[in-house]
Every structure is written in structure tokens, then in C-alpha cells.
Amino acid sequence: MTRTIAPRLRTLVLLLLAVTGALLAGAGPASAHAALTGSDPAQGVVVDKAPTQVSLTFSEKVAMNDDSLQVLDPKGKKVEVGSPTNLSGTTYAVQLKSGLAKGTYTVAYQVVSADSHPVSGAYTFSIGAPSQTVVSGVGTAAGGGVVGWLYGFGRYVSYAGFIVLAGGAAFVLACWQRGSGVRALQRLVVGGWLALTAATLWLLLLRGSYTSSGKFGDVFDLDLLGQVLQTKAGAALVSRLLLLAAAALFIAVLFGAYNRREEAEEKRDLTFGLAIGGVVVAAGLAASWAMAEHASTGLQPGIAMPVDVLHLLAVAAWLGGLTALLVALYRAPADTPIEAAAVHRFSRLAFGSVLTLVATGTYQSWRQLGSWSAFTETRYGQLLLVKIGLVALLVGIAWISRRWTGRLTDITDTVAAKKAKQREKEHVSASKTAGKGAASGDGKRAAQLARQRAVADAARQKRLRDADANRFGLRRSVLAEAGVAVVLLAVTTWLTQTEPGRTEQEAKAATSSSSSSSSSSSSSGALTLDMPFDTGGTDGKGLVRLDLDPARVGGNEMHVYVQRPNGRAFDIPEVKVAFTLTEKKIGPLPVTPDHITTGHWTASSVQIPMAGDWKIAVTVRTSDIDQVTVSKNAQIG
Numbered sequence: 001m002t003r004t005i006a007p008r009l010r011t012l013v014l015l016l017l018a019v020t021g022a023l024l025a026g027a028g029p030a031s032a033h034a035a036l037t038g039s040d041p042a043q044g045v046v047v048d049k050a051p052t053q054v055s056l057t058f059s060e061k062v063a064m065n066d067d068s069l070q071v072l073d074p075k076g077k078k079v080e081v082g083s084p085t086n087l088s089g090t091t092y093a094v095q096l097k098s099g100l101a102k103g104t105y106t107v108a109y110q111v112v113s114a115d116s117h118p119v120s121g122a123y124t125f126s127i128g129a130p131s132q133t134v135v136s137g138v139g140t141a142a143g144g145g146v147v148g149w150l151y152g153f154g155r156y157v158s159y160a161g162f163i164v165l166a167g168g169a170a171f172v173l174a175c176w177q178r179g180s181g182v183r184a185l186q187r188l189v190v191g192g193w194l195a196l197t198a199a200t201l202w203l204l205l206l207r208g209s210y211t212s213s214g215k216f217g218d219v220f221d222l223d224l225l226g227q228v229l230q231t232k233a234g235a236a237l238v239s240r241l242l243l244l245a246a247a248a249l250f251i252a253v254l255f256g257a258y259n260r261r262e263e264a265e266e267k268r269d270l271t272f273g274l275a276i277g278g279v280v281v282a283a284g285l286a287a288s289w290a291m292a293e294h295a296s297t298g299l300q301p302g303i304a305m306p307v308d309v310l311h312l313l314a315v316a317a318w319l320g321g322l323t324a325l326l327v328a329l330y331r332a333p334a335d336t337p338i339e340a341a342a343v344h345r346f347s348r349l350a351f352g353s354v355l356t357l358v359a360t361g362t363y364q365s366w367r368q369l370g371s372w373s374a375f376t377e378t379r380y381g382q383l384l385l386v387k388i389g390l391v392a393l394l395v396g397i398a399w400i401s402r403r404w405t406g407r408l409t410d411i412t413d414t415v416a417a418k419k420a421k422q423r424e425k426e427h428v429s430a431s432k433t434a435g436k437g438a439a440s441g442d443g444k445r446a447a448q449l450a451r452q453r454a455v456a457d458a459a460r461q462k463r464l465r466d467a468d469a470n471r472f473g474l475r476r477s478v479l480a481e482a483g484v485a486v487v488l489l490a491v492t493t494w495l496t497q498t499e500p501g502r503t504e505q506e507a508k509a510a511t512s513s514s515s516s517s518s519s520s521s522s523s524s525g526a527l528t529l530d531m532p533f534d535t536g537g538t539d540g541k542g543l544v545r546l547d548l549d550p551a552r553v554g555g556n557e558m559h560v561y562v563q564r565p566n567g568r569a570f571d572i573p574e575v576k577v578a579f580t581l582t583e584k585k586i587g588p589l590p591v592t593p594d595h596i597t598t599g600h601w602t603a604s605s606v607q608i609p610m611a612g613d614w615k616i617a618v619t620v621r622t623s624d625i626d627q628v629t630v631s632k633n634a635q636i637g
């Protein structure tokens with residue numbers, strides 16, 4: 001039996017590493033919430049006089065550094081002066097050089113949104129008259145490359161460390177208090193603390209490069225580190241380090257004074273104090289994620305943040321406790337085996353954690369999924385179905401473990417009695433041997449025999465424990481639970497990095513419309529695009545028609561019409577258009593048309609800086625939460 005333990009543990013570790021590698025290799029840029037809502041000069045506008053500054057307004061506060069806002073002349077040279085400044089609220093500006101020449105200028109920005117994700121983009125305006133521009137590398141996505149990979153790995157390690165730290169400590173306090181003296185459990189919890197601490201420091205160092213240059217050489221740039229410390233994400237990481245100092249004190253008491261406490265009343269009081277303190281510290285650590293990531297922005301942040309904290313605590317109690325149970329079953333000393341009552345207590349704790357995960361996970365999925373059809377039509381929904389299936393499988397294996405636990409309870413007293421009798425016999429035998437040795441004057445020989453008998457006794461107890469078929473079955477089922485839990489955690493992590501269901505449906509609709517419809521040009525050179533849309537909500541289907549006249553470089557007049565499937569015009573809350581020339585890395589250039597009449601929006605002086613195959617994307621919002629973006633490519637100029 002013991003010879004098969006190491007291979008199984010190695011298999012589980014290899015599975016964890018393989019899944020981690022797959023996640024990090026397949027992870028794409030995370031979706032951000034901040035959006036550019038206004039600018040001065042506005043996108044596409046032609047001004048008579050050169051402006052003294054360029055200002056941008058975002059949908060939420062963003063973090064900027066010295067290079068976050070750049071203005072390039074038609075030849076691609078920088079014309080901004082100094083660093084960006086915050087004018088008011090969510091508006092930021094940068095000063096321009098005096099005496100700017102006529103032509104088309106490109107504004108590129110790269111900022112960090114309130115949910116800690118890098119956001120970038122670009123648009124153009126012209127002075128005097130439009131001209132061709134020579135720009136490259138503007139508006140590129142931040143957060144990629146080697147630094148992005150290392151940052152993603154650090155995030156994974158930090159989550160894993162938190163789960164092991166909080167879940168392992170909860171297992172000892174709530175399920176198996178004798179485990180505070182088991183060296184293997186002590187190493188597990190301390191290892192979780194070390195992993196979380198090291199990963200937090202690593203993320204703090206990488207943060208500046210991750211959100212700006214993307215160069216590994218900037219990891220130890222103290223100026224970048226100083227800028228990070230002034231951001232919400234930096235404050236969250238520093239807060240996590242401070243809470244980890246409190247967690248270190250908690251661990252020292254748990255495995256020190258608490259382990260040595262023998263009086264029942266004193267230990268009960270200390271258990272209560274440690275439980276309260278542990279919950280506060282664990283909730284604070286979980287909040288360090290919630291306060292700086294997706295839960296802090298978007299829809300209902302006041303509800304989403306505490307829900308996210310509960311979700312993380314439930315994950316830690318369940319998966320971290322399961323890891324501690326696995327270590328206890330395989331690595332606990334023979335004279336301190338884990339009791340069936342402790343397994344029963346963990347079973348109840350895990351059941352409560354699963355219920356909490358279902359409730360909080362349902363709410364979080366609702367924020368991202370958007371519609372019932374997205375369950376089967378999007379990758380996010382399909383992964384969510386896989387996750388539900390894995391939870392069902394895990395619950396099934398847990399039911400098997402519970403049966404083994406019940407059988408283990410039936411024989412515990414008998415096994416303990418046999419062990420007590422065996423120890424009593426061997427103690428009498430050892431005493432007689434020691435007496436004979438002392439009478440003959442061979443004290444050293446007697447002591448050596450006593451030590452050998454103690455080792456043999458421990459080995460017999462271990463064999464007796466491992467020979468118990470019920471304990472063997474429990475260990476195997478818990479190992480299977482841990483394996484499924486690793487995959488479940490991987491799928492959950494993948495979900496956080498997957499394009500939300502609503503967004504994926506938009507992409508599918510755009511692809512479908514591009515294959516089913518084609519662009520047409522009138523004899524006057526005007527461009528007309530028909531794009532069906534479906535936001536997934538009530539009254540969310542229809543057709544958006546975009547007319548661009550004369551569809552050439554320079555100023556254009558744009559009309560947008562929204563119709564129901566039966567062809568009747570109808571109004572919706574919002575319509576936005578963006579132009580992107582992927583080949584030249586220009587755009588997206590946003591256009592917000594004005595509402596004219598029912599189902600009709602228009603914008604004049606829409607500036608197209610150069611000829612090419614432009615991607616024209618139209619965002620249609622039919623309610624407060626239902627929107628979709630459809631797009632087509634068209635030759636302009």
C-alpha cells in the first residue's frame with residue numbers, strides 16, 4: 001500500500017502542473033471595463049486651429065503613467081509635452097507643442113482600468129485638412145509577452161496559496177484540532193502562506209511592466225514601482241502583504257500555543273478566538289482580490305464584491321480542506337490517525353461550501369453570460385456546463401467517500417482496542433527485557449532494544465492502519481475527489497479568462513452577417529452595409545443598416561438605421577460605431593451618431609484618414625444590460 005502512495009501523489013502534482021500550463025498557454029487578454037466616452041478634439045473632427053492640449057474622458061477612473069497618452073503627427077513623431085494630468089473626475093489631458101502643422105494626428109492611449117486590466121486604443125483628428133498618416137504600434141494591447149505570462153503564473157500561484165492557507169487552517173480548527181500537531185499539515189499551511197507571500201511580492205514587482213512597457217527589464221524599475229503603489233491594484237497587493245503578516249501570527253499561535261494547550265476550557269476559548277481572527281484575516285485576503293478586479297466595477301459592484309469574497313472563502317474551505325484531508329490520510333503519523341468524526345465534520349463543511357459556491361457562482365455567471373442561449377452557443381457557456389458537470393461528479397465521489405466514512409466509524413473502537421492491547425503487551429515485554437538488561441549491567445543494550453521495539457511498534461501500527469479496507473477505500477475516494485477538484489479549479493480559472501458569453505455571441509453574429517450579407521456601393525460611391533443583430537434580450541433582434549457617403553478618404557456623412565425583423569424602424573437606447581484599419585494598426589476610431597428620428601442616427605464629418613480595407617463595427621444596446629457588436633469589412637477610399 002505505502003509503495004503506491006508516492007506515485008499517486010506525483011500523478012496528482014503532475015496533473016496540477018499540466019493543467020496550470022494549459023491555462024497559462026491558452027490565456028488571452030482579459031476583457032476590460034473602462035471605455036473612452038469622449039475626447040477633445042473629438043475623433044475624426046477637422047479643426048481650423050491647432051489645439052493646445054488633447055483630453056480624453058473615460059467611463060471610469062483609470063491609472064496613467066508618463067507614456068499613457070501620446071499624440072503623433074502625420075509622420076509618426078510625438079508632439080505631446082509633459083505627462084498626462086487629471087483635469088476632473090474621469091477626464092485626463094496632455095499638453096501639445098505649439099505651431100503644429102496641418103494634417104491628420106493620431107491619439108494613442110494605454111491606461112489601466114479600475115478593475116486592474118490594461119486598456120488601449122487610438123483615434124485621429126485633423127488640423128486644417130485630412131492627410132495620410134504614418135503610424136505603427138499605437139493602441140496595441142498591453143499585458144502580453146513574457147511579462148504577461150509571468151504575471152498570469154503569479155496570479156495562479158497566489159490563488160493556490162490562498163486556498164491552501166485558508167482552507168488548511170479551517171480544516172484544522174473546524175474538523176481536526178489534533179491535526180495542529182501533525183507536521184505534514186503544518187508544512188502544508190506554512191507552504192500556502194509562503195506561496196501567497198512570494199506570489200504577492202512577485203506581482204507587485206511585475207505590475208508596472210505588465211501595465212506599461214511589457215519589458216522584463218522594467219520589473220525592478222523603482223519609478224514604475226512607485227507608480228504602482230499609488231494605484232488601486234498596488235494598494236490591494238500591499239494590503240494583502242500586511243494581512244499576511246497577521247496570518248503569520250495566526251499560524252504561529254495555531255501550531256504553537258494552541259497545539260500545546262491541554263485544558264479543555266482553555267483550548268475551547270482559544271479555538272473561538274482563532275476562528276474569529278482567522279475568518280477576519282481570510283476575508284480580508286479575499287477582499288484584496290475583490291476590491292481591485294472585475295467585481296469592483298461593472299454591474300452592481302456593491303453586491304458583486306461581497307459575493308466575490310464569499311465565493312473565494314467557499315473555494316478555500318472546500319478545495320483547501322480537501323487538500324488537507326488528503327495530506328492527513330496519507331501523511332499523518334501512525335499513532336495520530338485522522339478520526340472518522342473529523343472526516344464527518346469536513347463532509348459537512350464541504351457541503352456548506354458547495355452550496356455557497358452554487359449561489360455565488362450563479363450570480364457571477366449571470367453578470368457575464370447574458371442569456372440562456374449562451375449556455376450552448378458560446379465557449380463561456382459550454383465551459384460553465386463542464387463546470388456544472390464536474391461539480392456533479394465531485395458530489396458523487398463525495399457520496400462514496402461518505403459511505404467509506406460510515407464504515408470506518410463502525411470499526412474505529414475495535415481497532416483502537418486491539419492497538420491498546422498490543423501496546424500493553426509490548427510494553428510489559430519491553431519492561432521485562434529492560435529489567436534483565438539492567439540486572440546484567442547491559443543498560444545500553446536494553447535502551448537499544450527498547451528503541452527498536454518502538455520503531456517496530458510504529459511500523460506495525462502503520463501496517464494495521466493501511467490494512468484497514470475501509471480506510472484504504474476512503475483514501476482512494478478522497479484522492480479521486482482531489483483529482484476532480486484540480487480539474488474543476490482549472491475550468492473555473494479558465495472561465496475567468498474566457499470571453500463572456502454575451503461578447504462571444506456578438507462575434508458569432510458578426511461572422512454570420514458577414515457571410516450572409518455583402519456590402520454594396522451606389523453609383524455615387526456611397527457605401528451601404530446591412531448587419532443583423534441579436535442582443536439576446538427582450539425585443540433584441542433586428543437589422544442595422546449603415547450608409548457612408550461618399551466612402552472615401554477625408555470627411556464622410558454617416559447614417560445608421562435600426563429596423564425590426566419585419567422591416568419597421570424602432571428606437572433603441574444606444575448606437576455606437578467604430579472604424580479600424582487593422583493592416584495599418586489604426587483605430588478603433590469611435591463615432592457616436594446623433595439621434596434624428598425613430599430608428600435613425602446620423603453623424604457628419606466622419607474622418608477616414610487613409611484608404612484601405614476598414615473594419616466597421618456597430619454596437620447596438622437594446623436595454624441596460626443587453627448589447628451586441630456586429631461588424632463588416634469594407635473598402636473605403
